[in-house]
Amino acid sequence: MDSTKIRWGIVSTANIGLEKVIPGIQRSQTGTACAIASRSLAKAQSAASDLGIEKAYGSYEDLLADPEIDAIYNPLPNHLHVPVTVQAVKAGKHVLCEKPIALTSQEAAQLLDLPKDKLVAENFMVRAHPQWIRAREIVRSGELGELKAIQAFFSYFNDDPHNIRNMADIGGGALYDIGCYTMLAGRYFFDGEPERVVSLIERDPEFGTDRMTSALLDFGQGRHLNFVVSTQLTPYQRFQLVGTKKRLEIVIPVNAPQGEAVTIRLDDGSELGDGAMRSETIASCDQYGELADVFGRAIKGETPLPHGAADAVQNMKILDALFSSADKGGWVTVG
Structure with missing residues (x-):
């Protein structure tokens, strides 16, 4: 060894x-x-x-x-x-x-x-995958103009009562399982934090879990993230980053296949129906191995850990606010 x-x-x-x-x-x-x-x-x-x-x-x-x-x-x-x-x-x-x-x-x-x-x-x-890193480089370069809107959809179908994702008392449901990725996209690509959120939850009558959640997150300065996540819809995932000049589409934003190339797309909207879209191929990688290396280099003291315990607590504050908004039926400030 x-x-x-x-x-x-x-x-x-x-x-x-x-x-x-x-x-x-x-x-x-x-x-x-x-x-x-x-x-x-x-x-x-x-x-x-x-x-x-x-x-x-x-x-x-x-x-x-x-x-x-x-x-x-x-x-x-x-x-x-x-x-x-x-x-x-x-x-x-x-x-x-x-x-x-x-x-x-x-x-x-x-x-x-x-x-x-x-x-x-x-x-x-996902934050260690080159497609997220490259997408943020494009955002920061100004090629999209001002990034104003992020639209995210993430779903799969699982109605197995024995699956932990369908057990409300131990943290099952769409928001915990996959909504965390969609709200993370706002933090990552806007380089900021949401000021307030509003959400709508539809719960499974048997499991009590949120089987579909829709949300709008206000990042201030006219920047919005909206998402839909579900544990009981056709499997699908797609993120759109829309700026004042172009939009960027991440085709498989979360479950990028290990060891396979993936694609991001740019479109300036000059032709409707994706006629002006161009694709950029991101070389194959293993995003889990990439994150293991980010963490490993930090343990060795070679590079700082970019996202530690404080970042994880912030993620939970946003999830808290999303659940609270659904319960209260209105906007909730992120604590």
């Missing part, structure tokens, strides 16, 4: 870890997946065998106690994100935690009181 690499441990055998994040870590330049834990030792051993991971543990506590592990990836259900992240940091580990980092901003604020020598970040891999 390369002694210069960050040694990762993974708590749980969640599919996002097995299928996306662990392979990304294994393909990263800075890290290696060394251990995996589950409440079932057999599950951990099976996952370790399938993925070529050296160690398997039958409890999260045993993994956190391993002195050879530098960093933890936490893809547990949403209600366990903060408790296990706190445990991990107190055990001396850095933590990359799956989104959303908490159920409320108040819960997430616990992360701000943890020892500062251990890094905590939310697993928004």
